[in-house]
Amino acid sequence: MANFAKSNAPSFSVDVYQNEFLPEGAREVNAIVTVTSTGGGTTGGMPLPTADPQVAVSSQGADAGVVVMVDCSGSMDYPPTKMRNARDATAAAIDTLRDGVAFAVVAGNHEAQEVYPGGGTLAVADETTRQAAKRELRRITAGGGTAIGTWLRLADRLLASADVGIRHGILLTDGRNEHERPEQLAAALEACAGRFTCDARGVGTDWEVKEVTGIASALLGSADIVADPDGLTDDFRQMMESAMGKEVADVALRLWTPQGAEIGFVKQVAPTVEELTDRRTEAGPRAGDYPTGSWGDESRDYHVCVEVPAAGIGQEMLAARVSLILPAPGGGAPQTLAQGLVRAVWTDDMAATTSINAQVAHYTGQAELAQAIQQGLDLRKSGDEAGATARLGRAVQLANTSGNADTAKLLSKVVDVVDAAAGTVRLKAKVAEADEMTLETRSTKTVRVKK
Amino acid sequence: MTMPQLDQLSCPSCAEPLEEEDRFCQACGTDLKAALEHAGRPQDSAAGGAAPPADSAPWSSAPVPGPAAETPGHARSSASEEASDSADFTLPPARGTAAAASFPEAEATRPPGPDPRTSDPRTVPDPREGAPSGGLQALVDQAGPPPADEETGSGPEALGPRCVACGTGAIDADGYCEHCGHKQPLERDHMEQELPALAAASDRGLRHHRNEDFFHISESSTPDGGRAAIAVVCDGVSSATRPDEASAAAARAAGSALEEAVSVGTHPQQAMHEALVTAAEAVNVLAEDGPLEPSKNAPACTIVAALTLDGILTVGWVGDSRAYWVPDDRSAPAARLTEDDSWAAQMVAAGLMAEADAYADPRAHAITGWLGADAYELDPHTAAFRPETAGAVVVCTDGLWNYAESAEELTAAVPADAVDRPLHSAQHLVGYALDGGGHDNVTVAVVPFPPEEVGAGSA
Numbered sequence: 001m002a003n004f005a006k007s008n009a010p011s012f013s014v015d016v017y018q019n020e021f022l023p024e025g026a027r028e029v030n031a032i033v034t035v036t037s038t039g040g041g042t043t044g045g046m047p048l049p050t051a052d053p054q055v056a057v058s059s060q061g062a063d064a065g066v067v068v069m070v071d072c073s074g075s076m077d078y079p080p081t082k083m084r085n086a087r088d089a090t091a092a093a094i095d096t097l098r099d100g101v102a103f104a105v106v107a108g109n110h111e112a113q114e115v116y117p118g119g120g121t122l123a124v125a126d127e128t129t130r131q132a133a134k135r136e137l138r139r140i141t142a143g144g145g146t147a148i149g150t151w152l153r154l155a156d157r158l159l160a161s162a163d164v165g166i167r168h169g170i171l172l173t174d175g176r177n178e179h180e181r182p183e184q185l186a187a188a189l190e191a192c193a194g195r196f197t198c199d200a201r202g203v204g205t206d207w208e209v210k211e212v213t214g215i216a217s218a219l220l221g222s223a224d225i226v227a228d229p230d231g232l233t234d235d236f237r238q239m240m241e242s243a244m245g246k247e248v249a250d251v252a253l254r255l256w257t258p259q260g261a262e263i264g265f266v267k268q269v270a271p272t273v274e275e276l277t278d279r280r281t282e283a284g285p286r287a288g289d290y291p292t293g294s295w296g297d298e299s300r301d302y303h304v305c306v307e308v309p310a311a312g313i314g315q316e317m318l319a320a321r322v323s324l325i326l327p328a329p330g331g332g333a334p335q336t337l338a339q340g341l342v343r344a345v346w347t348d349d350m351a352a353t354t355s356i357n358a359q360v361a362h363y364t365g366q367a368e369l370a371q372a373i374q375q376g377l378d379l380r381k382s383g384d385e386a387g388a389t390a391r392l393g394r395a396v397q398l399a400n401t402s403g404n405a406d407t408a409k410l411l412s413k414v415v416d417v418v419d420a421a422a423g424t425v426r427l428k429a430k431v432a433e434a435d436e437m438t439l440e441t442r443s444t445k446t447v448r449v450k451k
Numbered sequence: 452m453t454m455p456q457l458d459q460l461s462c463p464s465c466a467e468p469l470e471e472e473d474r475f476c477q478a479c480g481t482d483l484k485a486a487l488e489h490a491g492r493p494q495d496s497a498a499g500g501a502a503p504p505a506d507s508a509p510w511s512s513a514p515v516p517g518p519a520a521e522t523p524g525h526a527r528s529s530a531s532e533e534a535s536d537s538a539d540f541t542l543p544p545a546r547g548t549a550a551a552a553s554f555p556e557a558e559a560t561r562p563p564g565p566d567p568r569t570s571d572p573r574t575v576p577d578p579r580e581g582a583p584s585g586g587l588q589a590l591v592d593q594a595g596p597p598p599a600d601e602e603t604g605s606g607p608e609a610l611g612p613r614c615v616a617c618g619t620g621a622i623d624a625d626g627y628c629e630h631c632g633h634k635q636p637l638e639r640d641h642m643e644q645e646l647p648a649l650a651a652a653s654d655r656g657l658r659h660h661r662n663e664d665f666f667h668i669s670e671s672s673t674p675d676g677g678r679a680a681i682a683v684v685c686d687g688v689s690s691a692t693r694p695d696e697a698s699a700a701a702a703r704a705a706g707s708a709l710e711e712a713v714s715v716g717t718h719p720q721q722a723m724h725e726a727l728v729t730a731a732e733a734v735n736v737l738a739e740d741g742p743l744e745p746s747k748n749a750p751a752c753t754i755v756a757a758l759t760l761d762g763i764l765t766v767g768w769v770g771d772s773r774a775y776w777v778p779d780d781r782s783a784p785a786a787r788l789t790e791d792d793s794w795a796a797q798m799v800a801a802g803l804m805a806e807a808d809a810y811a812d813p814r815a816h817a818i819t820g821w822l823g824a825d826a827y828e829l830d831p832h833t834a835a836f837r838p839e840t841a842g843a844v845v846v847c848t849d850g851l852w853n854y855a856e857s858a859e860e861l862t863a864a865v866p867a868d869a870v871d872r873p874l875h876s877a878q879h880l881v882g883y884a885l886d887g888g889g890h891d892n893v894t895v896a897v898v899p900f901p902p903e904e905v906g907a908g909s910a
Contacts, residue, residue: 257632258628258630258631258632258633259617259619259620259630259631259632260631261632286630308632309631311616311633312657313657313658314655314656314657314658314659314660315633315634315660316633316634316660317627317631317632317633317634318623318625318627318628318632318633318634319632321623321625341625341627344632345660346660347658347659347660348658348890349689
């Protein structure tokens, strides 16, 4: 069993924020579960608890594998700076690779080709391989269509060829997934989910927001827009650094609930809103696992809503036990990294039962904010101006009251804000496409409660 | 309904013979309440199904140490009708400690014969509603008969102590059922203690999720051989941080201070005053040594103490916990011995409201004096009495007197043999409060007076 006290791997902690007091007959229990992993950031690449010790000892950072997938469809040449920027960005990402990390570069159009190292394997990063990879990058030319599912499947095969703990992909596209059916992409995502994590980026404005966010969501990575190709290099370097910081993969959020309880929902609510409810896999009696991907030095919040059987006044019940589970290599007993308790206490104290926990209220608002933006933009596209105005007005109001300044700023590029507190807005007559796509892509980004 | 296939005259869980007053099996703690509800309940059993206490315990010049404080007492039900689902409210902790085993179960006092009513098949409780858990006694007697309701168990989970609420799940490390999630009772949920000279009982009640009351009873003697009985009852303030710790600290501090003061011959009223100050300091210290919950006050509690010594009855209090005088001769006048530090009492004292109106007001229980670091100023009240007749002092929290506010009402609730059987009376009064609704934690100490007359002739 891994020794977390001694190793440099991060240690996890779980904090639960809730109002546990319920009035008579009430069943719904809400809690915000904050999961923090610390100690990771400074030890990136050190041996992992799940690593094969021989690999871990032999070379620092050998326990991660990264595949960069670069769109090289024909549209990447319009304008030609796009392809050049993508090459530069990929080169910068390669420079960020730590020695010992396994990596590969894939060029994607209507099919996927290995750019480096080839032969269905990953290269181990060092000065020589980094230079070689960058040389190969220059040979990429634009042409052909877009079938992202094939890129992901190739990345999966390559990552599976290496014995690494952290498997991560970085995917860049500039166009719609036009050369395969949506079901093919969905099938590829389903096949890859849980096998590697993937960040997705859309460059320019000709791509489909829901495709890119869908990839990131399914593969537990981040999604963003890089409207200006000049910004790609920084973004790629940052993504790679964040990938290098990951130390523990395949962490699951395990939820035990009592007999007769129903799960209302399980959502990640910070740093972004991510619905997890339907991604449950059963894990023993009354328990289920929700995937959280890989963790570095970071903190995330989850909103758990459980309906428990009502009990009498004065009773106390454990409504949920939330634990972070690390599967053991080779299918042994999984390791519990940390856990927290969500309680339910029935009382006739009105003051206790009517107060709403600040964290729960905040994230309920953040989730509604993301939803209001999505609905508002959809209504706007469908020509329902009144509906769009109402929803985006509500979004402005929520962003304002919760202090989500970034989202408020993005909203102000799509609507003219008349009164932020009241949520009174007018739709802008002319909205830059990049602004609208940025707002949509980043609509799920949340802020934390001001302490 | 699944009926256990066993002798219907005995506990469905462990085959222990039943007694008519039992709410719970005395051996394994199985809930027998359903049975009692079918059969009707004897009027005098409100204090619960514990076997009658050893009421022959005489006052002796060499006090025999009683059972340790805080040992869980008899398994006993919440007696309220509303608490139809009182199954998890009852037991000594499922994971009892060795210390818990020291409670002397009054085996000898339990009639072995079954009550005819329990032979009615309907009165055998369904073990699933009950508490066929490895309760206190079951742990003590590991070699005893295994639970007989295996058919309702759930395979591997049925090993070891099981949940008092569903009877199915095992208990996890945090004290919750692994099956239904119900919190398992704590030792402190129900406490009883009996000494030769006095006794006390405390219960979580039916509406609160923990017991924030605490008591301390003890005996002491003066340098010249005078015997003292000491009872301290404290009620943690719910709106404060860690009220349960506050009440425990205050009760222990005041009790020890009184014992000490009596043993060196301090004047009772001065001893009482100093004990209250000592208790206040003990609570104040709590504010410093732990985190304060945001939006809550520093740890705080009320206190009421009674000291009987040399024919003098001394009481002291801060807050709204009370002491009553209940004469043995019920035709003699009863009396409330304390004056609440409460909004209602102040309104009455100031002549602004009639007593009944004041106590009906929602603000009635806002207390104006308490022990705690944020008390405005400590104003310990003491009073001394020289009762001319025999009787008992009932020292209690508002969990009791809410259901019997006046001295007359309270006296009516006290069993006639309070002077002879203080524990029984304390149990009965706790049961009285639970029958009334059990809206608060309830704690009662009963101090017979004068102690010399208790059990006179049998010593």
